[in-house]
Amino acid sequence: MRAAQSGDRAAYEKLLGEISPLIRALVRRHCSNRADIEDMVQDTLLTLHRVRHTYDPGRPFCPWLAAIAWRRSIDALRRRIRVSKYEIANQGVYETFSDAAANSDLEGVRSAEEVEDLLQLLPPRQRDALQALKLKQMTLAEASLASGQSVAALKVNTHRALKRLRMLLEARKR
Amino acid sequence: MQTDKAMQTDKVIQSLAAQLQPVRRLRSPLLRALLWLAVIGAVAGLLIAHAVGVGVFLQRVAVPRVAVETAATGLTAITAVIAAFELSVPGHSPRWAVLPVLPLLTWLGASGLGCLANGLGLHGAAGFSGDSSHCFAFITGVSVPLAVALFWMLRRARPIDPLPVAALGTLGVAATAAFLLQFFHPFDVTVIDLALHLAAIALVVVVGTAWRRPLLAAA
Numbered sequence: 356m357r358a359a360q361s362g363d364r365a366a367y368e369k370l371l372g373e374i375s376p377l378i379r380a381l382v383r384r385h386c387s388n389r390a391d392i393e394d395m396v397q398d399t400l401l402t403l404h405r406v407r408h409t410y411d412p413g414r415p416f417c418p419w420l421a422a423i424a425w426r427r428s429i430d431a432l433r434r435r436i437r438v439s440k441y442e443i444a445n446q447g448v449y450e451t452f453s454d455a456a457a458n459s460d461l462e463g464v465r466s467a468e469e470v471e472d473l474l475q476l477l478p479p480r481q482r483d484a485l486q487a488l489k490l491k492q493m494t495l496a497e498a499s500l501a502s503g504q505s506v507a508a509l510k511v512n513t514h515r516a517l518k519r520l521r522m523l524l525e526a527r528k529r
Numbered sequence: 530m531q532t533d534k535a536m537q538t539d540k541v542i543q544s545l546a547a548q549l550q551p552v553r554r555l556r557s558p559l560l561r562a563l564l565w566l567a568v569i570g571a572v573a574g575l576l577i578a579h580a581v582g583v584g585v586f587l588q589r590v591a592v593p594r595v596a597v598e599t600a601a602t603g604l605t606a607i608t609a610v611i612a613a614f615e616l617s618v619p620g621h622s623p624r625w626a627v628l629p630v631l632p633l634l635t636w637l638g639a640s641g642l643g644c645l646a647n648g649l650g651l652h653g654a655a656g657f658s659g660d661s662s663h664c665f666a667f668i669t670g671v672s673v674p675l676a677v678a679l680f681w682m683l684r685r686a687r688p689i690d691p692l693p694v695a696a697l698g699t700l701g702v703a704a705t706a707a708f709l710l711q712f713f714h715p716f717d718v719t720v721i722d723l724a725l726h727l728a729a730i731a732l733v734v735v736v737g738t739a740w741r742r743p744l745l746a747a748a
Contacts, residue, residue, distance in 0.1 A: 408555050
């Protein structure tokens with residue numbers, strides 16, 4: 356970790372690879388769903404990256420890492436409880452199908468100006484999530500790094516953004 | 530066999546390593562807390578020396594109850610600020626949050642005794658009636674620049690759990706303002722004074738805590 360703080364990329368990659376199983380074991384205490392566990396692992400790694408400057412080499416590494424993993428697990432659980440009260444997960448909204456007939460009306464919008472107009476009507480976090488995942492075609496992890504939102508928050512905000520855009524489109528058609 | 534998700538995690542690791550830049554390590558939280566306290570103490574000391582006569586203040590703290598109250602206010606400020614810096618770093622004991630509890634209770638108790646000394650009256654002893662609304666304005670007004678300076682330093686840590694950091698930080702800031710008030714408002718506290726002091730402190734804590742994520746650039 357000390358080497359990573361100095362910018363040693365090989366050491367950093369080795370460290371992250373070695374601690375991933377430990378993080379997985381830590382977050383498994385709070386969650387049994389395999390997909391959610393991996394999201395929490397990725398969120399923990401992203402958070403570790405953001406706060407790597409706070410690690411003191413004079414102190415043990417594991418408590419520092421465990422605190423980050425625990426915090427991200429708790430945040431994910433709280434978010435899951437909050438979201439599940441009002442929404443149902445739909446993995447399909449993250450997919451874009453090659454068959455045009457399978458695409459929604461939303462994805463049929465062609466005009467760049469119309470897309471831009473619609474995007475400006477969204478709350479900032481929803482807009483950022485949609486732009487990153489759908490327009491810039493980033494992976495969830497890349498979008499999380501770029502936007503500062505957790506992987507789970509990106510999924511929720513993308514889902515909400517698409518829902519709102521559908522409502523706006525329907526309102527425009529009337 | 531690796532799942533898609535596990536492969537995605539590997540890609541995250543490669544991506545993070547590829548974009549790694551060296552970082553300037555954060556100094557010890559205790560050192561940073563003491564630095565903030567030293568700077569604020571120095572600035573406040575200069576202001577008090579130039580703007581206010583300390584004679585009346587020294588007269589007041591000759592009374593044991595007032596000395597205890599003043600010391601407890603100062604200790605609440607110091608311990609709350611130290612606790613905020615400690616908790617801003619992952620892996621530091623959550624017990625730091627307990628550090629300001631005893632000074633805070635002592636402060637509240639001593640202030641309450643001050644009200645009792647006035648017979649729970651709405652006005653202080655003859656010639657020493659306080660102006661409660663000015664106290665409220667002083668605590669909230671002075672808390673603003675103190676909070677700006679404190680959150681500017683705390684942001685560097687990008688706390689992963691910003692709630693206790695913000696709550697303790699704003700408690701420290703409000704207690705510092707209340708401590709400084711002693712020099713500009715050397716009167717016994719009445720019931721109304723105490724209520725407004727507490728309201729001002731609560732307002733500072735609630736506002737600072739509500740804005741914790743953007744103010745602290747939480748990770």
